Amino acid sequence: MIRSVPRSAWFDRIYLAYLVLFFIYLAMPLTVTAVFAFNDASFPSLPWKGFTLDWFFADGSNGRTGLFHDDGLLSALWVSVVIAFWVTLLCVCLGCMNAILFERLEFRGKEFLYLVMLLPLVIPGVILGVSILVFYSGMANSVSQQWGIELDMFRPGMPLVVAGQVAFITTLCTLVIAARLRKFDRQLEEAALNLGATPVVAWFTVTLPWLLPSIFGAAAMAFLMSFENFNTTVMLTGSDTPLTVALFNRLREGSTPVLNAVALLLMVGSALLAVLAMGRSSARKEG
């Protein structure tokens, strides 16, 4: 608190009220979504009709199908997990290599290429999706017309969704890992080299352990961003719809508490992942 600055009591009170209102605003939509996942009514609205777990576990016998018996949602969830897995793997690898490229090596045009690397951040997600659709799907179309070869990989579907998400999540991973690499004391690596380690050994025993917290952080972020992405995904998805797109289609048909149950599950999942990533990185920092 800056004590020497003149401030009046009522200003403090208004400020405090503003803070409280702000955090209510932040918490309200999610709290409401979570709470109505347990309401014993077929539409997520008031009045409160009592507590039930039907929206998670009902098997369809009483006219309600809970989340864990809803094959459509479960398969969409699995599609999302598979996509997120590949995106995370690719983005973290690319991010690591990009970070070393821009933090450690000197080459001509580095400034310019760095700006190019940042480009995906200033391209709207819908446009990224559309451009990849036009390029790859268009290519598949012309190849099929001219030579009669079907390149199903380049048709809308899982590979294209992965490509679209990797396009921009890689930039974020690069930034996270590069920020950590910048703080690395290069003398540690030189010491390893002086003590007879080869550059590869020095990298795996000295530099990589230093980077690990940021790699875990980047991986958690990549997984979440991939899992939650809608704008890029919706343009590129084929018959196997990921969870966000499936939820969106359900939502347009009308809302049921099953959607709230899925939403709650997603929130808990993301929270666990975030806590895990943060716990990991703080443990590293202390140890």
Next chain:
Amino acid sequence: MRSSASKLSLCLLMTPFVLWIVLLVLLPHLQMLRVSFHVRESWDTVTLGLEQYQNFFSESYYWRTFVRTGVMSLFTTFLTLVIAFPIAWYIARLARGRAKGFLFLACLIPFWASELVRTYGWMILLRESGLFSTWLQALGLADGPVEMLYNDAAVIIGLVYNGLLFMVVPLVTTLDGMDKNLVEAGYDLGGNHWTVLREIIVPWAMPGVVSGCIVVFMLTLGSYLTPILMGGKDSAWFTEQIFTQFITRFNWEQGAALGVLLLVLSSVIVWLGLRVTGQNLRKVMG
């Protein structure tokens, strides 16, 4: 020996970078630009032409939505900045120890849920059968159900909510690094609240402000779920039209042209923002 090894490592590290940026970003966008100049004559012949862009300017629906999307995105960005600044100031300068970390985390929590979940939450609150409507009736402030969803105000509430995190985090980061003596010196030299804010705090926070504004603006301009789910019949968003052209009408040429226009709009506004405030992309994003 040394230089050939470093050349090798440069090649090894440059290859994945080039593959990623060329195959997933540059080539697709160039192709999109090319397709936007295609004019379809029959099902398998195309010529080059400006027809898609002419359509955009002659159909008032297209460019009206375009302008509307741009203006509303700018307004949303400004509103997000105004709402987030006092919060960031409190977290960075006034809160202490545990409270600081706790409040910062509280700002992040909503973003562990996806945009779809957040929008759904707002729908439950704002719609005719929603909580606000029920509460207003229970308090006797309204006679019947009140529809608060499906209008521009609802869209802006949702969009601001989506952008807040990306504004608060860079603001807290820059404000955190400010020397408090600067503010005290400002008052000692006879400044009042307003001059201190304008002459000292805002210039110091500028990199954070610009980076927050760019990200929020990009997110808002490119958002699809919030306007489509919370907006009414008249609140069309430009991304929606791109989606319609591609997915519903299979008119890729028109869709590509609209995509290029959106990309140009966002690039121009981001560039202008950087120019006016004297920042550069590397400093702001990197």
